[in-house]
Amino acid sequence: MGRVWKVLTRPLVIAVLVVVAGVGFGLYWFQPWKLWQDETVEEALPQVVDTSAPPAVEPSRTPTASAGPQTLSSGELISHEHPTSGTVKLVRLADGSHIVRLENLDTSNGPDLRVWLTDAPVKEGTAGWHVFDDGKYVSLGKLKGNKGSQNYVVPGDVDPARFSSVSIWCDRFDVSFGAAELARA
Structure with missing residues (x-):
């Protein structure tokens, strides 16, 4: 029974990790909470x-x-x-x-x-x-x-x-x- 349990849980753990990583990436990329924030x-x-570089001044824009x-x-x-x-x-x-x-x-x-x-x-x-x-x-x-x-x-x-x-x-x-x-x- 212990060996069967190990064989069944390994793919389940990997699947859970993939889903959590995918959800984390999706939240970072799409930032859906911004739809409700103004x-x-x-x-x-x-x-x-005040700009660090002086503006270009042309005769028509003096x-x-x-x-x-x-x-x-x-x-x-x-x-x-x-x-x-x-x-x-x-x-x-x-x-x-x-x-x-x-x-x-x-x-x-x-x-x-x-x-x-x-x-x-x-x-x-x-x-x-x-x-x-x-x-x-x-x-x-x-x-x-x-x-x-x-x-x-x-x-x-x-x-x-x-x-x-x-x-x-x-x-x-x-x-x-x-x-x-x-x-x-």
């Missing part, structure tokens, strides 16, 4: 952004002391993989630096969400889910919260005029949660 971030529009933040382009977020809404603005600050501002953002939380400035066209429906990594894009950092209004600094060596859209991008699954086409203000 992170709201409410940031004011800054007057000046800052003036009296100038405040100026919206250069904007667009409304459309849903892709997850329901997403809000407004995106490309803003030039008084010092000549640029930010991408998300206002009234409302999207699902996800495991590895980023804000991307891209040159891809925004397409409706599933056709737009995977286009943003096909061309040029700049990651402006991790999404600070899936709800609210927040600012993302455009690096000083990036010319924002070369980009036409913004995507809330899930880097883990290579899919857009939502995106906005930027139209001149």
Whole structure:
């Protein structure tokens, strides 16, 4: 009886270990608890952004002391993989630096969400889910919260005029949660 018990328990122990490892990996990879967690971030529009690299200043973008933040382009977020809404603005600050501002953002939380400035066209429906990594894009950092209004600094060596859209991008699954086409203000 003891020998039969050993023969039967070995595959059972291995199966249990495989299932536990699989569940652990699945929880790490998909992070399903984020579906029920919302992170709201409410940031004011800054007057000046402190960046480590000075912004590239071109004659047409020379800052003036009296100038405040100026919206250069904007667009409304459309849903892709997850329901997403809000407004995106490309803003030039008084010092000549640029930010991408998300206002009234409302999207699902996800495991590895980023804000991307891209040159891809925004397409409706599933056709737009995977286009943003096909061309040029700049990651402006991790999404600070899936709800609210927040600012993302455009690096000083990036010319924002070369980009036409913004995507809330899930880097883990290579899919857009939502995106906005930027139209001149």
